[in-house]
Amino acid sequence: MHNVLEFELHGAKVSIPAANLISHWLDKAGLPRNALQQNMLTPPRIGATWIGQGGIYAGILRGENGAPDYHLIHATVEHEMVDMNWVQASEKAAAHIDGHSDWSLPNRREARLLYINSPDGFDTSGWYWTSAQGAAYPDFAWVQYFVHGNQLDGHKSVEYRARAVRRLLVIE
Known part of the structure; x- marks a missing residue:
């Protein structure tokens, strides 16, 4: 064996x-269960399935404020959430997907990277929720559009699409 x-x-x-x-x-x-995997795996090309990581590789994001850089993975289209308000999308994004429990909605920077590197993997007929809440208005959160790359703040009660992401630290 x-x-x-x-x-x-x-x-x-x-x-x-x-x-x-x-x-x-x-x-x-x-x-965390993926502690050793993070050190041993090499990412595939952008837009390809990252075997064992539960989704599609979207690229590397630079860490903010001294945080380490990280790889971004988005869930496959089979796990896309449709017609959900922001609270529902946030809760459902935290579900287990392919054995991983560290999924969440993308922040605004991550949503922008998804638009830049994986636009063909997303539905272009609607907006996608991010985890970023509106600073000036607590009833609003940011959404990403995959036709032109626009980001706007949408009322949290409106139903949009959502796609969960997970992050893996870049180990040098």
């Missing part, structure tokens, strides 16, 4: 998938 650890324990032969053992070790160490 491939990637299985086998050993004898009190006369019994035990086989454990290496991934299960590593996941258990990471849990006991208090580390």
Whole structure:
């Protein structure tokens, strides 16, 4: 068997998938399950599926205010949310997708990168929610349009589309 650890324990032969053992070790160490994956994986070309990461690779964003740079991955079209207000979209974006639980709505910079690098992966007939709330008006949040790249603030009660993203630190 491939990637299985086998050993004898009190006369019994035990086989454990290496991934299960590593996941258990990471849990006991208090580390996120993707801590080792982040160090071992190389991203695919922009717009391609990143195998094991749950979605489509959108590129690298520079960290803000001293934060590290990170890779951005967006969920596939099968996981697109349609006709949801901002609260519903925010809650649903946090769902588990392909074994990962660190999904959320993109911020404004991330939404802009999605427009620049992956416009053909999004529906051009509508607006997409971001996580960025309107500073001047608490009932508004920013939305991204994939035809012209415009961003506007939309009332949180309006139903738009949404696509979750996840982030992986760039390890040098």
